[in-house]
Amino acid sequence: MQSAPQTQTVDQEIPVIDIGPFIRNEAGAAAVVAAIETAARDTGFFLVTGHGVSPEKTMKLYNLARAYFDLSENYKRSHGRGTGVLGGVAFSPMADEALAATKGIKTPGDYKESLNFGLRLPGDVWPGQPEGIEAAFHDYFAEMETLARHLRRIFCQAIGLDANYFEPAFENHLSALRVINYPEQEEDPLPGQLRAGVHTDYGFMTILRSEASSGGLQVQSRDGRWLDAPSIDGAYVINIADAFMRWSNDEWVSTPHRVANPPREKKVSSRRQSIPFFVNPSKDTLIKCLEPFCADGKQAKYEPISYGDYIDLKTKQAFGR
Structure with missing residues (x-):
């Protein structure tokens, strides 16, 4: 007899x-669904283990991206700045993005740089250094697509939808893979500047591979406290994002989060590298209240909107355009 899935709580939140039991269709699958539904409604954040993502492909992307960030600033800025290649790479240099702007908060640009890729997103020609970085992005992207499908099926069961309900919306999905470098802060950040300002993610959900360091991911609790998100080897942080919160009529929550600066009296390295996969539907997908969330006389809180229009608005806010 298979045992039920192990669920533990970190910081009681x-x-x-x-x-694994859900993916393998074993005893305990229903308990997985129930635990995720509770987390999605209470905090919008949870960690998953037993996901089956290749650790070899994960580390290959991690190491090659780190090698890229170690290249000269001139080299990095000479690549990934164009938009003429569908499925190309995009480089965002230090302080290029200010995520708190999406919450109406004016801050200096975030203390980070990133490489970004999506199969159907505009970018630039891939750099020649380090060798193999394009293949590493593609390989890891495929791993994330598989995990995202598993999670969508769990969501459907939790909501009471057909297991494949969301799949048409993801046939031409606009999901994005980003590797973020949070370098050592050799000098004090500007007033109000964080590694990543307070924000919520824009799309359906986010799957994050993170690592332990001083100055890490913090999640805002319902009562306004900032909780340090745990870093567990091999686990992924999952959070519900804005478009899905809207789809669920605000019953599944997209929670504000940020990446804090390391303490100034640090005694160890505070460099940090994160790999978020932003799970986004296709441009033409209509985001409107799902029927189970509008049953029994409940009114939809939002007018329907295409995902393309929704993401354009959020992106313009973040980059001040």
Whole structure:
């Protein structure tokens, strides 16, 4: 007899859920669904283990991206700045993005740089250094697509939808893979400047590979406290994002989060590298209240909107355009 999935709670707020029983269709799958539904409604954040993502492909992308960030600033800025290649790479230099702007908060640009890729997103020609970086992005992207499908099926079961309900919306999805470098802060950040300002993610959900360091991910609790998100080897941080919160009529929550600066009296390295996968539907997908969330006389809180129009608005806010 198979045992039920192991679920533990970190900081009494953010659960860690073994989704292996659901993926393998074993006893305990229903408990996985129930745990994720509770987390999605309470905090919008949870960690998953038992996901089956290749650790080899994960580390290959991690190491090659780190090698890219170690290249000269002139080299990095001479690549990934164009938009003429569908499925190309995009480089965002230090302080290019200010995420708090999406919350109406004016701050200096975030203390980070990033490489970004999506199969259907505009970018530039891939750099020649380090060798193999394009293939590493593609390989890891495919791993994330598989995990995202598993999670969508869990969501459908939790909501009471057909297991494949969301799949048409993801046939031409606009999901994006980003590797973010948070370098050592050799000098004090500007007033109000964080590694990543307070924000919510824009799309359906985010799947984050993070690492332990001083100055890490913090999640805002319902009562306004900032909780340090745990870093568990091999686990992924999952959070509900804005478009899905809108789809669920605000019943599944997209929670504000940020990446804090390391303490100034640090005694160890505070460099940090994160790999978020932003799970986004296709441009033409209509975001409107799902029927189970509008049943029994409940009114939809939002007018329907295409995902393309929704993401354009959010992106313009973040980059001040």
